[in-house]
Amino acid sequence: MVSTLIQDARSAVDLNNSGVACFRAGDRSSAVRLFKLAVSSLIGSLNVEDYEANPSSDTDHDENNGSLDLFRSLSAELQVPLQTDQHSFPEPSVSDYIYVNPMNLMSSKNAYASDSLVDVTVQSAMVLFNIGLVYHLVGQDDICSCDESNIVKAKKLYERATSLLCNCSSSAYASSGRPVVDILSMAILNNLGAAAHQLNLYEESEHYLRGLNILASSLRIPDANEEMKDILRYYQSYFLFNSVSLQPPTRAPAA
Numbered sequence: 001m002v003s004t005l006i007q008d009a010r011s012a013v014d015l016n017n018s019g020v021a022c023f024r025a026g027d028r029s030s031a032v033r034l035f036k037l038a039v040s041s042l043i044g045s046l047n048v049e050d051y052e053a054n055p056s057s058d059t060d061h062d063e064n065n066g067s068l069d070l071f072r073s074l075s076a077e078l079q080v081p082l083q084t085d086q087h088s089f090p091e092p093s094v095s096d097y098i099y100v101n102p103m104n105l106m107s108s109k110n111a112y113a114s115d116s117l118v119d120v121t122v123q124s125a126m127v128l129f130n131i132g133l134v135y136h137l138v139g140q141d142d143i144c145s146c147d148e149s150n151i152v153k154a155k156k157l158y159e160r161a162t163s164l165l166c167n168c169s170s171s172a173y174a175s176s177g178r179p180v181v182d183i184l185s186m187a188i189l190n191n192l193g194a195a196a197h198q199l200n201l202y203e204e205s206e207h208y209l210r211g212l213n214i215l216a217s218s219l220r221i222p223d224a225n226e227e228m229k230d231i232l233r234y235y236q237s238y239f240l241f242n243s244v245s246l247q248p249p250t251r252a253p254a255a
Helices: 002-024 028-043 068-077 116-145 149-166 179-198 202-217 226-245
Strands: none
Touching: 002 028, 002 116, 028 116, 116 149, 116 179, 149 179, 179 202, 179 226, 202 226
């Protein structure tokens, strides 16, 4: 059974990473189809509707070293800058807080955990996040027409990804000490907070953002090289900023 899981995971790596390439090229329809095939090879058929919207790395087994290139890539592509002086910028919209980078899967054996089942679970959560991200960004295009269906789908996919990660740890808000897993967990909580906010579920949004703040504040940074530490601290700062900056609309004072 374990050997079958490993073989399936390897095929999922190619499917997912091809989906990431399509996503970055602007082909969201192809991206989500590839992501769904990747999930199918990892955990079976995914119960979401067919996608109908038509908007236009090999590593070492040592994660601290093997994920460094992935972190460099994510850091370079991070689209939302930290805003340390809000008076110098226009007031951001909710969409500015969405973490918009899909995640490649590492192809090395047991890249995310020594236990093969846990490793496949983490990979599955990562691909579900990628699918959710496509729906979320398509939902951004639909929001002016008051069609929230894609954001609702995105939220459900993020929630499923969180459930999978909870099977691998004692708490969704506890740092695992594994850099890629912690980045994934923070990205999911961040986007859940944004999606709930866009759906006017403000209490739920605050719940996810509090969890994000707890996780980012307690992030366990491994004893790695200085570049790795700097990158992790950058992501920690980015998600901490989002966790306290995205607030519900100010309620008008009572008459």
